[in-house]
Amino acid sequence: MRELSLDDLPNHSPWPARLLDGGNGETDEQEAEYGGTGVSDYDEVYANLLGLVEANPETEFRELQRSANHYAEESPVAISRAGDLFLVDVDEKQELQDEALVASLAGALDGGETVVSLGCGWGYELGVLAEAYPNCEFVGGDPAENGVALGRELFGDRDRIRVEPFDFRDDEWDLLEDVLAERDADDVVLFTQGSLTALPSVRDVVRETLTKYADRVREGVHLEHVYELHSEESLLGLLRRAYTERRNYNDDLLASLQVAEGVEVTSATYDVVGGNPLHPLSEIRWESA
Ligand SMILES: C[S@@+](CC[C@H](N)C(=O)[O-])C[C@H]1O[C@@H](n2cnc3c(N)ncnc32)[C@H](O)[C@@H]1O
Incomplete structure (x- = not known):
């Protein structure tokens, strides 16, 4: 690991360079090269990976990611x-992302x-x-059909991992309801990594839906890109803000959680790791207020 100057x-x-020239005059094809951020864009990527696994059924999940x-x-x-x-x-x-x-x-x-x-x-x-927590169970959900299909292909034989369809925009989070029907609140942790980011705003999702579950889970843990934590007084902070705006990622996760009824944000740790240094993951934790 070598230090890199800004x-x-x-x-x-x-x-x-893309951010500083404002992207003026870029064609749709050039924009598309950056990779889209809608569910269908993720689904396309997952379809390609699913194709690889179907062709090589012995592929292990870490090998696929590598x-x-x-x-x-x-x-x-x-x-x-x-x-x-x-x-x-x-x-x-x-490895650094896995550690975080x-x-x-x-x-x-x-x-x-x-x-x-x-x-x-x-x-x-x-x-x-x-692998890190061998006594716990893990239930994941995603709206990308190929993501769910690939997860089932890779983890279908593991009794501690399940992958189901899920969409933040649904009024009820059936995936979570199903788990809560079987487990005590103290035994359920709500987690997200880089997925709330994909929404242009999370205000309504947090206010209308997440709050309904706040006192029914032990804790919420989010490894997400948190716009509000980017400094407005440093060049890196300003570039990070510009990146979020350009990609139409949300800028309201921390503020939405801070004002959410029944939610108490207990910590917000900036930039635990940035696989994209202009779009780092920060860690937010909350408990029922
Ligand atoms: C950057 S990927 C992160 C995936 C995974 N959590 C990770 O860290 O590798 C963003 C994920 O958010 C999902 N996503 C996008 N919109 C969503 C929505 N409305 N509800 C739930 N997930 C969504 C996408 O399908 C995609 O799988």
């Missing part, structure tokens, strides 16, 4: 931690809990967490 970031990420990582990027890659930038190789980046994921639940689990991961994609995070 001045050098444009040599390792196309985003500073192949996808090496297809997407070449070492060294830029990452961030706590506001500092580094260059690492592709596998080390995944496992650490985020360390204080929330002491054995026997069910973690409900909303917007889990194809469930890579479920596999990592199930």
Whole structure:
């Protein structure tokens, strides 16, 4: 792991240049190269991975993620931690992301809990967490059909991992209801990683739906991109704000949780890891107020 100066970031990420020229005059094709952020865009990616696994049914979930990582990027890659930038190789980046994921639940689990991961994609995070917490169960949900199909293909034979259809925009979160019907509130942890981010605003989802479950779970843990924590007084903070705006990711997660009825935000830790240094994951935890 080598330190990277902000001045050098444009040599390792196309985003500073894209953000600073405002993207004016870019064609739809050029924009599309950045990768879309809608459910159908994720579903397309998961369909390709599902095709790989169907062709090679012995593929293990970590191996699949590793192949996808090496297809997407070449070492060294830029990452961030706590506001500092580094260059690492592709596998080390995944290790750092896995470490942050496992650490985020360390204080929330002491054995026997069910973690409900909303917007889990194809469930890579479920596999990592199930290995780290062998006495817990993991239920994931995602609206991308191919993600659910791939998760079932990879984890279908594991009794501690389940993947189901799920959409934050539904009035009731059936996936969570089903778990709550069988478990005490103290045994259920609500988790998200990089999925609330995908919504242009989370205000209504938090206010209308998440609050209904706040006193029915032990704790909420989010590893998400938190716009409000980006400084308006540093160049990196301003670039990160511009990135969120350009990609139409939400800018209201922390504020929405802070004013949500029945929710008490207990910590917000900035930039636990940034696989994209302009779009780092921060950790928010809350409990029932
Ligand atoms: C960046 S991926 C993160 C996936 C996974 N949690 C991870 O960390 O690898 C964003 C995920 O959010 C999901 N997503 C998008 N809109 C959603 C919605 N309305 N409800 C639930 N999940 C959604 C996408 O399908 C995608 O799988």
